[in-house]
Amino acid sequence: MVTTDPCAILEQMNDAPTTRARRLLARATAGIPEERDPVTHVADLPGRDAEVTDWPSWAPAEVVTALRGGGIDRPWTHQTTGAAAAREGSDVIVATGTASGKSLVYQLPVLSTLVTDTSATALYLAPTKALGADQLNAVSDLELDGVRAASYDGDTPREERDWVRKHARWVFSNPDMLHRGILSGHARWAAFFRKLRYVVVDECHSYRGVFGSHVALLLRRLRRVARHYGADPVFVLASATTAEPAEFAARLTGRPATAITDDTSPRGPRTVTLWEPPLLDELTGENGAPVRRSAGAEAARILAELVIEGARTLAFVRSRHGAELTSLGAKRILAEIDPALEETVAAYRAGYLPEERRRLEADLMARRLLGVATTNALELGVDISGLDAAVLAGYPGTLASFWQQSGRAGRAGDDALVVFVARDDPLDTYLVHHPEALLDRPVETAVLDPVNPYVLAPQLACAAAEVPLKAGELEVFGGDEARAVLESLVADGVLRRRPSGWYWTSRDRPQFDVDIRGSGGEQVAVVEAETSRLLGTVDPGSARTTVHPGAVYLHQGSSYVVDELDLETGLALVHAEDPEWNTSPREVTDIEVLKTHQQQRFGGVTVCLGDVAVTSRVVGYLRRLPSGEVLDQVALDLPEEELRTRAVWYTISDELLDTTARTGNGNGNGNGNGNGNGNGNDTVAAVEPGDAAGRREGPGLEAAHLPGALHAAEHAAIGLLPLFATCDRWDIGGVSTALHADTGEATVFVHDGHPGGAGFADRGFAALVPWLAATREAIVSCECPAGCPSCVQSPKCGNGNEPLDKAGAVTVLDVVLGAMGRDGEHGHGVVQAADGVAAR
Numbered sequence: 051m052v053t054t055d056p057c058a059i060l061e062q063m064n065d066a067p068t069t070r071a072r073r074l075l076a077r078a079t080a081g082i083p084e085e086r087d088p089v090t091h092v093a094d095l096p097g098r099d100a101e102v103t104d105w106p107s108w109a110p111a112e113v114v115t116a117l118r119g120g121g122i123d124r125p126w127t128h129q130t131t132g133a134a135a136a137r138e139g140s141d142v143i144v145a146t147g148t149a150s151g152k153s154l155v156y157q158l159p160v161l162s163t164l165v166t167d168t169s170a171t172a173l174y175l176a177p178t179k180a181l182g183a184d185q186l187n188a189v190s191d192l193e194l195d196g197v198r199a200a201s202y203d204g205d206t207p208r209e210e211r212d213w214v215r216k217h218a219r220w221v222f223s224n225p226d227m228l229h230r231g232i233l234s235g236h237a238r239w240a241a242f243f244r245k246l247r248y249v250v251v252d253e254c255h256s257y258r259g260v261f262g263s264h265v266a267l268l269l270r271r272l273r274r275v276a277r278h279y280g281a282d283p284v285f286v287l288a289s290a291t292t293a294e295p296a297e298f299a300a301r302l303t304g305r306p307a308t309a310i311t312d313d314t315s316p317r318g319p320r321t322v323t324l325w326e327p328p329l330l331d332e333l334t335g336e337n338g339a340p341v342r343r344s345a346g347a348e349a350a351r352i353l354a355e356l357v358i359e360g361a362r363t364l365a366f367v368r369s370r371h372g373a374e375l376t377s378l379g380a381k382r383i384l385a386e387i388d389p390a391l392e393e394t395v396a397a398y399r400a401g402y403l404p405e406e407r408r409r410l411e412a413d414l415m416a417r418r419l420l421g422v423a424t425t426n427a428l429e430l431g432v433d434i435s436g437l438d439a440a441v442l443a444g445y446p447g448t449l450a451s452f453w454q455q456s457g458r459a460g461r462a463g464d465d466a467l468v469v470f471v472a473r474d475d476p477l478d479t480y481l482v483h484h485p486e487a488l489l490d491r492p493v494e495t496a497v498l499d500p501v502n503p504y505v506l507a508p509q510l511a512c513a514a515a516e517v518p519l520k521a522g523e524l525e526v527f528g529g530d531e532a533r534a535v536l537e538s539l540v541a542d543g544v545l546r547r548r549p550s551g552w553y554w555t556s557r558d559r560p561q562f563d564v565d566i567r568g569s570g571g572e573q574v575a576v577v578e579a580e581t582s583r584l585l586g587t588v589d590p591g592s593a594r595t596t597v598h599p600g601a602v603y604l605h606q607g608s609s610y611v612v613d614e615l616d617l618e619t620g621l622a623l624v625h626a627e628d629p630e631w632n633t634s635p636r637e638v639t640d641i642e643v644l645k646t647h648q649q650q651r652f653g654g655v656t657v658c659l660g661d662v663a664v665t666s667r668v669v670g671y672l673r674r675l676p677s678g679e680v681l682d683q684v685a686l687d688l689p690e691e692e693l694r695t696r697a698v699w700y701t702i703s704d705e706l707l708d709t710t711a712r713t714g715n716g717n718g719n720g721n722g723n724g725n726g727n728g729n730g731n732d733t734v735a736a737v738e739p740g741d742a743a744g745r746r747e748g749p750g751l752e753a754a755h756l757p758g759a760l761h762a763a764e765h766a767a768i769g770l771l772p773l774f775a776t777c778d779r780w781d782i783g784g785v786s787t788a789l790h791a792d793t794g795e796a797t798v799f800v801h802d803g804h805p806g807g808a809g810f811a812d813r814g815f816a817a818l819v820p821w822l823a824a825t826r827e828a829i830v831s832c833e834c835p836a837g838c839p840s841c842v843q844s845p846k847c848g849n850g851n852e853p854l855d856k857a858g859a860v861t862v863l864d865v866v867l868g869a870m871g872r873d874g875e876h877g878h879g880v881v882q883a884a885d886g887v888a889a890r
């Protein structure tokens with residue numbers, strides 16, 4: 051409506067967006083009624099000017115000329131500081147923001163050395179083949195004489211491999227190839243190792259969890275083999291911004307490193323917006339819970355609006371399928387407005403060739419493309435920056451990724467918009483209502499645990515097969531832990547102990563049986579029955595839940611349905627089919643405490659960290675529409691499985707529960723049905739009927755509500771742990787019970803999802819108070835009446851999210867936090883340990 055009232059005009063002028071980012075935001079929210087305003091927070095982050103310096107005098111002129119020709123006129127200060135430290139022989143980790151020129155920090159010393167010492171060699175490792183190919187192209191484009199950079203990965207043709215081994219001086223590879231293709235036959239690489247001067251570990255923050263633990267041991271193996279040939283290479287690590295980079299580098303490589311964290315690259319100002327999609331009136335989810343519009347659908351709408359404004363935008367979506375759907379959604383909206391705009395939107399996911407990535411980068415730069423919906427494939431190492439906007443559909447799992455993705459937007463001198471759209475889960479809900487947890491917190495350090503015996507055992511076997519292990523070498527592999535693992539390897543006949551050390555005796559190479567990306571054991575092959583094409587492999591531990599008969603399996607954007615799962619032969623047969631539903635397994639689970647490593651008592655609350663055995667059986671699956679609507683449940687009969695891992699748990703004594711019930715501490719009037727006789731992974735464990743009944747009464751945690759309250763508290767805690775440990779909610783599980791046989795009390799367990807653990811439970815134990823406080827906050831800040839996916843429902847609940855008692859969960863957490871807070875000394879002891887490393 052046009053107004054002529056001068057006051058109103060003045061007001062409108064004051065309200066009018068002043069920056070481009072604010073104008074884009076106004077466009078994205080235009081037409082949304084105020085009562086459905088999805089924006090929960092807007093923050094304007096300032097920009098920064100570059101700090102440039104001169105090229106170091108030690109860099110040969112031809113190297114400087116080549117780099118200048120590649121577009122770098124003068125280096126930024128942090129680049130020369132890092133490069134100089136590496137040049138002087140110190141291991142370096144450069145942990146600075148997106149597009150801050152980390153590549154130059156290793157290119158400068160490596161290229162300088164290769165040019166001046168014509169026999170020197172270097173190794174570059176990337177977590178993905180695509181990134182390795184991109185970085186190789188960047189170096190090859192410099193056209194420096196004699197550098198002979200070449201890739202050695204799964205795609206390198208056999209006939210080229212010989213040439214690379216003999217002649218390449220800078221080899222671009224990945225951890226998988228280093229493990230299977232280089233270290234396993236290192237004698238053939240003797241000349242390369244003898245002169246190895248640098249090892250570059252790019253995007254090293256992605257080495258976390260079980261994979262990170264494997265890579266940490268792999269890098270120790272690499273150093274040993276290099277030493278065997280008389281070389282002692284300098285390690286240069288590049289990482290997204292991370293907390294405690296020096297400590298992380300030391301954990302990853304086993305040796306101290308100099309950290310470069312002072313980012314002197316220029317950065318434009320950014321407006322970061324937190325966005326919570328509205329609850330839908332027309333749909334309900336599991337157990338009648340309200341559901342929100344999906345983050346992907348919301349991102350499609352925002353993407354379309356920004357494209358209309360001519361803003362170059364990347365939308366990050368968590369799954370490949372989701373990225374395709376978001377791109378399609380945006381195209382559909384644009385087609386109705388201007389068919390020409392439809393062509394400016396595309397989807398991008400992993401598996402694209404380097405040339406395709408290049409084309410995409412070029413198209414975005416030339417504005418032939420304006421909007422791209424992508425998985426995190428465009429997060430690592432790709433040379434796309436300076437965009438107008440980034441939309442993040444769902445929290446990418448770590449703050450490092452959050453900043454990495456949002457850093458694609460913003461160039462010096464021009465402001466950019468970042469929109470974080472919450473998915474319907476507790477962590478995202480928490481974050482959009484607690485901007486400080488997203489915007490003001492230091493980036494977390496990556497969690498890995500190189501002394502996990504399940505990782506250490508196969509890695510030590512590989513190490514011994516490469517070069518017999520000597521007693522003096524064990525410190526770097528974990529000292530006592532390594533000795534214990536070696537003893538068991540000897541007892542099992544895997545290794546032989548001789549006075550001079552530990553020897554691998556078989557003719558076979560152990561590397562081929564050790565999957566560094568999995569958690570051990572034979573992978574299950576997913577094969578299309580009709581064509582016999584191998585689509586991919588699945589961890590043995592997750593095969594029952596991801597490729598059970600009837601499961602919908604997504605591969606590279608295509609959908610398949612599983613016909614048969616044979617666990618003995620490790621084979622899942624599938625056929626191409628794209629049903630409108632997805633599937634989620636139902637399981638029953640039991641947990642047994644094997645050993646308690648740490649225990650703290652706080653009055654009636656006890657918190658523990660220890661080893662557990664989790665036994666689970668998949669008993670069926672739900673078929674669910676993308677809207678969340680459940681179609682039906684299908685029964686399955688699969689064998690039981692045992693997982694030995696680490697867990698953190700808390701117990702509440704009967705007395706404390708009785709007090710709570712009597713004093714009405716908490717309102718306990720949720721909707722839990724308290725049947726308490728289901729059990730499952732991430733769910734309530736078996737409870738004898740009536741065991742809790744009769745013991746507890748009152749308005750607080752009364753018996754009938756207790757299983758649902760514990761179950762809901764457990765779900766929300768699983769959802770929030772990724773805030774404190776760099777894990778995904780799918781990396782961890784949980785079990786809750788009103789009476790556990792081993793603890794004798796009401797207990798909530800949260801456990802690592804991998805054999806031996808990956809350090810996540812340890813992290814949870816160390817950060818118990820802030821973690822449970824955030825869990826409580828996530829529940830109370832959700833507006834739903836009785837529990838929904840944004841707070842206490844879990845997408846992977848083995849029990850169909852029953853029973854769940856939202857209000858009871860708050861009471862449980864109040865009781866636990868109250869007890870820990872009351873017993874101040876101990877309580878604080880635990881909190882302080884929270885910032886420590888998750889080492890054993």
Ligand SMILES: Nc1ncnc2c1ncn2[C@@H]1O[C@H](COP(=O)(O)OP(=O)(O)OP(=O)(O)O)[C@@H](O)[C@H]1O
Nearest residue numbers: 122124125126147148149150151152153154431432
């Ligand atoms: N000193 C410099 N001056 C100008 N441009 C530079 C400078 N250093 C690097 N660049 C350019 O900045 C871009 C990003 O560099 P680079 O890919 O090395 O950054 P990065 O920190 O590794 O990025 P990512 O966060 O994607 O890993 C490249 O196009 C590069 O050419």
